[in-house]
Structures are given as C-alpha cells and as structure tokens.
Amino acid sequence: MQMTFRWYGEGNDSITLKQIRQIPGVKGVVWALHDVPVGEVWTVERIEEVVNQAKAYGLNTEVVESVNIHEDIKLGLPSRDQYIEAYKETLRNLGKFGVKVVCYNFMPVFDWFRTDLFKEMEDGSTALYFDAKKVLSLTPEEVVKNMEENSKDFTLPGWEPERLKDLKRLFDLYKNVSEAELLENLTYFLKEICPVAEENGIKMAIHPDDPPFSIFGLPRIVKNKQDIQNLLNAVDSPSNGLTFCSGSLGGNLNNDLVDIAKTFTSRIPFAHIRNVKHFGDGSFIETSHRVEDGSVPITGIIQALYENGFDGYIRPDHGRHIWDEVCRPGYGLYDRALGVMYLLGAWDTQVLLKEQAGKTLQNV
Incomplete structure (x- = not known):
C-alpha cells in the first residue's frame, strides 16, 4: 500500500508541496491539470511541469x-469519438511519465454534490453536508449558485464551468x-x-457516484x-478498475462497505477513505476519519483490503475544516493529515497482527 495526498497545483491550492512532504508516510501526490478544459489533450509539456514540481x-x-470525461461521451453522441481519441492521447502522454492510475467518474452533469460546504459541527469545525430535505426544494440552478457562492473562491473539482453554464x-x-x-455508453x-x-501501464479506476443515488432524476x-x-463484467481488462471511495458508497447505509472492499480488492488500484455520519432523515x-465519529467502518475496510492483498494507492479523502484553516471545501491540510495518521495506524495494526500470528505459528 502506498499513501498519497491530493494536491491541486501551484497557485490553485492553499497547501504546499513542502507541507505535504512533511506528513509521515506520504509518498506521492494525487494531481490533475485542472485548468485544461474537458475534452482537450494534456500535453507532455504541462504534465512534465507538474511532475518536476513534485519530484x-x-x-x-x-x-x-x-481526467474528466466529456459529456458527449456520457451521452453517446456522434461527437464522442473525437473526445475519446483526445483521451487516448492524454493517456499516452501520462504513461510517458510513469502514471499508474487514472481516476475518473461517469456522473452526468453534476460531479459530487452537497447542500452545504461549511456546515458547522458541535466542536466548532465545519464540514461538507448533505441535507436530504433541502435538496428536495432546490433547482439545479440553485445548487450551482449555492456551491459557487460558498466555495471561498476556490475552484470545485469536477465542476466544469463549461458544462454548468448550459444546465437546461x-x-x-x-x-x-x-x-x-x-452503462452502454461507459462500456x-x-x-x-x-x-x-x-499498453501504457495505466489502470483506469472509476469513482462511485457521490452521493450513490439519483439527483434531480439523473441516471446513476x-x-x-x-x-x-x-x-467490471462489461469490459474484461486489467485496466478496468474501481476507485473504492468509502465516503461516496457510504452515502447509502445499505451498502456493505467491508464486503465491497473484500470482493473487489483485486480490481481496486486506488482507494479514497473517509467517514460520514448519517442522520435519520x-x-x-x-x-x-475516526470510526467512532461516523457511520463508516474505516478499520474494517482497512482490514478487508489488507487481508485480501491490496497493493494500490490510498489517500485520505475529504476532511473537516479545523483550527480556523481557510481552504478548499473538504480539502484542508490539518484534518486530512490527521486522517493519514489514522489510516496508517490501522494499516500498521494489521501488519503487526500478521507478524504476531506468524510468530505464534512458529512456536507451535
């Protein structure tokens, strides 16, 4: 397992590479060219620039x-082929710099969705919040306005400006x-x-729908x-994989996250681990990330991944905004750094238990 940390790039993140480097156990950054419009090729020059910054x-x-998917591909329009060819070229360029995993999603129109970006919690911290009652009274246009006006001037990952201007x-x-x-269009x-x-040593890892149910009647x-x-059955390829996101799949309490992690470990090259707390409505x-603070069995997920031979990448996902940090919604430094330590502690516990079990067997 390799621990990573999401970074939005120089000039587009409140967090620096120097700070990320100081988090124990973090070996790499999860990145993207957020300023390149969806559907355009990521050039070798731009990729190399970020690679050298991190190196x-x-x-x-x-x-x-x-690497976001153009809406024409999701819709299956005749124009999709030109965008697919551009996507292939981007993959070839990324392969030249040793990229191993490309996370993507196939969510129509909207990417991840919350009603509140800085909902205050009992301890005074704030966090991303999904109000089930509020969403029923909002129009898609109101959703976009609310997200953009409350983002503290940070860009919202996945929320492409070009498609949000043409919602109707x-x-x-x-x-x-x-x-x-x-699903046919995704296939x-x-x-x-x-x-x-x-051919380029890259595994595609689709991100689950967030939340994992229909919003405004859109298919999921x-x-x-x-x-x-x-x-996974639709395309039998070692490059067709899953980004296991405990927070996204955990948006529905009917999802058995430990079972999902256990079942698909061999097809999970990348995992997002975060916690959510559910309310009755x-x-x-x-x-x-602490198990006791939410409704997601974080340590059980880590155990399932470890016991089934997970050898991919993990990152702490959305965290709270704590200690008066001004940051992108869900992507502050402090709470995610705490998350890294919690996840590494859970993983190291599994390593220790295995070592102890091995010593016991040797002494029998």
Missing part, C-alpha cells in the same frame, strides 16, 4: 485524479437516458481506451455492489 520534494505523481440543455439531453443506456468508452491504458450507474460488478455530514 523536487521527493513525491511521486503516479496517480491522476481526474444538458438536462434536456438526459431526459430519455436510462441507467442501462448510460463503449472503456472498450476504446482500455487497450491504450494497458456506480451506486452499489451490483453496479460495480456489472461495470437521510442527511449526512463528513466527519473525522
């Missing part, structure tokens, strides 16, 4: 999150798109790009264990 601090750049047209296009059709995409990913196809199985808030 100067002894950090690798083996995980990219995300996009919603109209998705009116007759079923989950089965969306078409993967059949095209997986051979290129394989990575919500639960069966969806994941359907996706379907609302949830993101908490510290």
Whole structure:
C-alpha cells in the first residue's frame, strides 16, 4: 500500500508541496491539470511541469485524479469519438511519465454534490453536508449558485464551468437516458481506451457516484455492489478498475462497505477513505476519519483490503475544516493529515497482527 495526498497545483491550492512532504508516510501526490478544459489533450509539456514540481520534494505523481470525461461521451453522441481519441492521447502522454492510475467518474452533469460546504459541527469545525430535505426544494440552478457562492473562491473539482453554464440543455439531453443506456455508453468508452491504458501501464479506476443515488432524476450507474460488478463484467481488462471511495458508497447505509472492499480488492488500484455520519432523515455530514465519529467502518475496510492483498494507492479523502484553516471545501491540510495518521495506524495494526500470528505459528 502506498499513501498519497491530493494536491491541486501551484497557485490553485492553499497547501504546499513542502507541507505535504512533511506528513509521515506520504509518498506521492494525487494531481490533475485542472485548468485544461474537458475534452482537450494534456500535453507532455504541462504534465512534465507538474511532475518536476513534485519530484523536487521527493513525491511521486503516479496517480491522476481526474481526467474528466466529456459529456458527449456520457451521452453517446456522434461527437464522442473525437473526445475519446483526445483521451487516448492524454493517456499516452501520462504513461510517458510513469502514471499508474487514472481516476475518473461517469456522473452526468453534476460531479459530487452537497447542500452545504461549511456546515458547522458541535466542536466548532465545519464540514461538507448533505441535507436530504433541502435538496428536495432546490433547482439545479440553485445548487450551482449555492456551491459557487460558498466555495471561498476556490475552484470545485469536477465542476466544469463549461458544462454548468448550459444546465437546461444538458438536462434536456438526459431526459430519455436510462441507467442501462448510460452503462452502454461507459462500456463503449472503456472498450476504446482500455487497450491504450494497458499498453501504457495505466489502470483506469472509476469513482462511485457521490452521493450513490439519483439527483434531480439523473441516471446513476456506480451506486452499489451490483453496479460495480456489472461495470467490471462489461469490459474484461486489467485496466478496468474501481476507485473504492468509502465516503461516496457510504452515502447509502445499505451498502456493505467491508464486503465491497473484500470482493473487489483485486480490481481496486486506488482507494479514497473517509467517514460520514448519517442522520435519520437521510442527511449526512463528513466527519473525522475516526470510526467512532461516523457511520463508516474505516478499520474494517482497512482490514478487508489488507487481508485480501491490496497493493494500490490510498489517500485520505475529504476532511473537516479545523483550527480556523481557510481552504478548499473538504480539502484542508490539518484534518486530512490527521486522517493519514489514522489510516496508517490501522494499516500498521494489521501488519503487526500478521507478524504476531506468524510468530505464534512458529512456536507451535
């Protein structure tokens, strides 16, 4: 297992590479070219620039999150082929610099969704919050306005400005798109790009829907264990994998996260680990990584991954905003650094237990 930390780039993040380098156990940054419009090729020059920045601090750049998917690909429009060809070229360029994993998602129109970006908690910290009642009264346009006005002038990852300016047209296009059709479009995409990913030593790792249920009637196809199985069965390639995100899948209490981690470990090259606390009305808030603070069995997930031979990358996912830190929603330094230590502690415990079990057997 290799611990990583998400970084948004020089001039686009409140956190520096120097600070990340000082978090014990972190070996690499999870990065992207956030200023490149979706559908355009990531050039060798731009990729090399970020790789060299990280290398100067002894950090690798083996995980990219995300190379976003153009909406025409998701919709299965005739124009998708040109965007798929551009995606292939980006993969080839990333492969030249040793990138091993590309995280992506196939969520229509919206990326991750919350109603509150800085919801105050009992201890005075703030966190991302999903208000199940509030979402029923919001229009898509109000969602976008609320997210953008409350982001503290930081960009929102995955929320591409070009598509958010054309919400009505996009919603109209998705009116007759079923989950089965969306999966067909994803399958078409993967059949095209997986051979290129394989040739360049890259594993594609799809991120689950966040939250894992329909928003505003839009189709969702990575919500639960069966969806994941359907996706992995659709394209039989070692490059067709899953980003296991405990926070996204944990948005639905019906998902058995330990079972999902155990079942698909061999197809999980990348994991996001975070905690959420559920309330009785379907609302949830993101908490510290500590098991007792939320509803997600963090240590059980770590145990399942360890026992089933997980050898990929992990990063602490969204954290609270603590100690008066001014940062991108969900992506402060302090709480995620605490998360790193908690996750490493859980992993090291599994290593220790295995060592102790081995010594006991030797003494029998």
